[in-house]
Every structure is written in structure tokens, then in C-alpha cells.
Amino acid sequence: MEQTCTPLRTCPICEKRSGTVLGLLTYALFDDLGIPGTKTLIQCSECGMMYDDVAFTEGQLQEYYRRNEHYAASSLGGSGSLSDDNADRYDRIIDNLHPDPKGTILDVGCGQGGFVARCLHHGFSAAGIEPSEKSRNVGLNAGLDIYTSIEEYAALHPETGISTVVISHVLEHLLRPLDMLKELIRNAPDALVYIEVPDAASYLSPRVMRWYELYFEHLNHFCKDSFSNLAAQSCIEVTRVASTPFSKNQADVQCLFLVGQFRCISDHTINQPDMVTGPRFTLPLLTKGDLLQDNRPIALWGVSQYAMLLMGSLPQLEQVDRLFDASPAKIGRKIRGITIEDAREIGTLSKETVLVLPYSQYSLQMRKEIEQSASFAGKIIQL
Numbered sequence: 457m458e459q460t461c462t463p464l465r466t467c468p469i470c471e472k473r474s475g476t477v478l479g480l481l482t483y484a485l486f487d488d489l490g491i492p493g494t495k496t497l498i499q500c501s502e503c504g505m506m507y508d509d510v511a512f513t514e515g516q517l518q519e520y521y522r523r524n525e526h527y528a529a530s531s532l533g534g535s536g537s538l539s540d541d542n543a544d545r546y547d548r549i550i551d552n553l554h555p556d557p558k559g560t561i562l563d564v565g566c567g568q569g570g571f572v573a574r575c576l577h578h579g580f581s582a583a584g585i586e587p588s589e590k591s592r593n594v595g596l597n598a599g600l601d602i603y604t605s606i607e608e609y610a611a612l613h614p615e616t617g618i619s620t621v622v623i624s625h626v627l628e629h630l631l632r633p634l635d636m637l638k639e640l641i642r643n644a645p646d647a648l649v650y651i652e653v654p655d656a657a658s659y660l661s662p663r664v665m666r667w668y669e670l671y672f673e674h675l676n677h678f679c680k681d682s683f684s685n686l687a688a689q690s691c692i693e694v695t696r697v698a699s700t701p702f703s704k705n706q707a708d709v710q711c712l713f714l715v716g717q718f719r720c721i722s723d724h725t726i727n728q729p730d731m732v733t734g735p736r737f738t739l740p741l742l743t744k745g746d747l748l749q750d751n752r753p754i755a756l757w758g759v760s761q762y763a764m765l766l767m768g769s770l771p772q773l774e775q776v777d778r779l780f781d782a783s784p785a786k787i788g789r790k791i792r793g794i795t796i797e798d799a800r801e802i803g804t805l806s807k808e809t810v811l812v813l814p815y816s817q818y819s820l821q822m823r824k825e826i827e828q829s830a831s832f833a834g835k836i837i838q839l
């Protein structure tokens with residue numbers, strides 16, 4: 457039976473507060489964050505948008521990202537780094553945009569500034585917006601123009617015309633994505649715009665549940681209809697909506713992108729577009745059966761957000777007593793009072809230990825490394 461509710465948070469598209477509960481998601485977050493790890497997945501009763509209802513505030517979310525050093529230390533897609541895989545993805549965005557070479561390209565949520573650097577490589581003028589200090593400093597140290605906020609950029613460059621705005625894998629992270637879009641339209645009226653988000657239909661549907669793509673940080677889950685509705689609500693004149701793999705190395709991650717143009721808005725209420733209600737479903741329980749019921753010591757290697765979801769949701773993982781990761785941004789931090797150790801310490805585990813490897817693009821490689829090494833002789837389970 458469907459459970460209707462009045463969410464704490466308004467729908468990020470139609471801004472109504474009425475929904476159906478699809479499921480509860482619980483993450484075992486870093487102890488030092490001070491932010492609740494439980495989210496309720498909601499489908500809006502008015503427009504069908506799927507989003508997470510949360511108890512934390514905008515200020516707490518900003519502090520979460522301020523303390524998150526992972527994106528500054530990572531070369532993966534989404535970090536804004538200049539890896540070869542990311543460079544190919546940046547070129548795909550530029551090819552879809554055909555930006556004006558005379559104006560400035562503004563990358564909002566630029567991370568380390570990799571896309572900004574790629575635009576400069578192609579001869580364009582470009583700048584970035586990145587609120588995370590650690591990530592922003594990576595780009596600044598590379599000589600890139602990166603600013604804390606849209607307001608800071610606009611104040612320092614009142615005469616610099618923004619011809620193109622890129623918002624790639626940002627809107628799914630925001631409590632109020634419409635606010636960002638409206639602010640950009642005020643500062644860059646008539647600019648060409650490119651927006652890209654994960655395609656929720658590829659990981660969250662009655663037919664497909666890709667749990668490892670349900671990141672704690674992703675608060676909005678866009679399908680094609682809701683993505684188009686978001687553009688209509690924010691007065692973007694859309695010329696193209698399409699799907700694409702995230703990158704060559706992450707070809708299984710499907711995304712939606714749109715190309716369009718901002719249209720200048722005033723403070724009056726925007727006419728609500730025709731909304732399409734999506735199919736409702738009940739989120740199945742996250743369960744891994746009897747895999748871990750032999751009461752052996754349990755360690756976990758790879759403290760991803762998927763790992764945090766597993767630890768927060770599977771009773772079997774409540775007995776994890778050692779955590780390992782290779783990222784310097786995670787080593788030394790704690791979850792449930794357990795300090796994350798350098799992955800090179802896995803060899804100190806006893807042969808009675810069960811080592812859990814949460815799925816990632818590296819998990820097969822990690823398993824091979826362990827199996828080819830004599831440093832760990834215990835049982836390995838991949839979840």
C-alpha cells in the first residue's frame with residue numbers, strides 16, 4: 457500500500473509538499489560530519505519528481521561539502537580533474553554546445569577546474585564557480601579563474617559577458633536547484649546553457665535497482681520528463697534533450713543532458729508547466745541474504761557512498777570492525793568510531809576475517825590484487 461506523506465522539503469520542481477514514500481535510505485556517514493545519514497525517497501504527488509526528503513539544512517549541506525576533501529584528491533569523473541577520461545567527457549560537452557568563441561564560458565560546480573582548463577585548451581575564455589575550498593584551490597594553484605560563488609564572479613566581472621553556462625552533475629546535489637538556475641538567468645540572461653544530470657530511469661525504477669548509484673549526495677533523481685519540467689520551470693528554452701553515457705570509463709552510468717538558452721525572468725510567479733506523473737513503485741528492501749551469518753570478523757575495503765549505504769542498511773555489516781581505503785581524504789577519518797586505515801594494512805587481517813568489497817569500477821581489480829597476493833588469506837565477499 458502506498459504511504460503518502462507531507463515531506464519536510466518541497467518538491468525541487470513544482471515546489472509543492474505532497475508525496476508518496478518509495479523507501480528509506482540509511483547511510484553510515486563519517487563521524488565528524490554532524491549530519492543525519494537517513495533519507496526518505498519521495499515521489500511528488502503533483503509532478504512525479506523523485507527526490508530525497510532530508511532533515512538537514514542548507515547550511516549543514518554546505519558544511520558537509522566544505523569538509524569533503526574527496527573531490528579535491530580524486531581523478532575520477534565528477535571531481536573536475538584533468539584525467540584523460542574526463543578530457544574526453546569535456547570535449548563531448550563542448551561538441552554539443554558549440555559555444556560562442558567571443559564570450560566567457562562559466563562552469564558552475566567546476567570542482568578542480570578541469571573543464572575550465574579544457575576550454576582554455578580549445579581557445580575559449582572560461583571561468584569556474586566552486587564553493588568547496590579544497591577543490592577550488594586545486595584549480596587556483598593551476599592558474600585557473602575559479603570563484604567561490606556566482607555573486608563573487610558577477611561582482612568582480614560586471615562587464616564580462618557570460619555567453620555560455622555549463623552545469624554538469626550539480627543539480628542533483630542541491631536542495632533547491634531552481635534557485636541556482638534563476639540566479640544564473642539573472643546574471644547571464646540569454647546565455648547558452650548546458651545541463652547534465654544522472655538519468656534516474658537507469659538506476660531507480662521498478663525494473664532496475666542499481667544501489668551503488670544511490671549516492672548520499674544525490675538528493676534529486678531526474679528522469680526525462682522531470683528534467684524537461686525543471687527546464688520549463690526555470691525558463692530555459694530547450695533546443696535538445698538527449699541521453700549519454702557519463703564517460704568511456706563509466707559507460708554504464710547513463711545521464712541526461714539538455715542544451716538550451718536562458719530567458720530573462722522577472723520576480724513574478726512563473727507559469728507552471730504541464731506536469732507528467734511518473735509510475736509509482738515501492739523501493740525494495742536492500743538485502744544480501746545470508747552471506748555474512750557465520751559470525752566471523754568483518755573488514756571492509758573501499759569506503760564509498762555505496763559502502764556507507766550497505767553499512768547503514770545491512771544488519772550483517774553492523775559487526776564491521778576494520779575499514780580500509782586508498783584515498784588520503786578518507787584515511788584517518790572515522791565511521792562508527794572505526795578509524796579508516798590505509799589499504800596497505802589489509803595484510804594485517806587474520807585469516808578468519810571476511811573482507812567485504814563494495815562494488816565500484818575498481819572492485820574487480822582490487823579483488824585480483826588480493827587474490828594474487830599472499831598478504832590476506834581470508835574470505836572475500838563482493839557486494
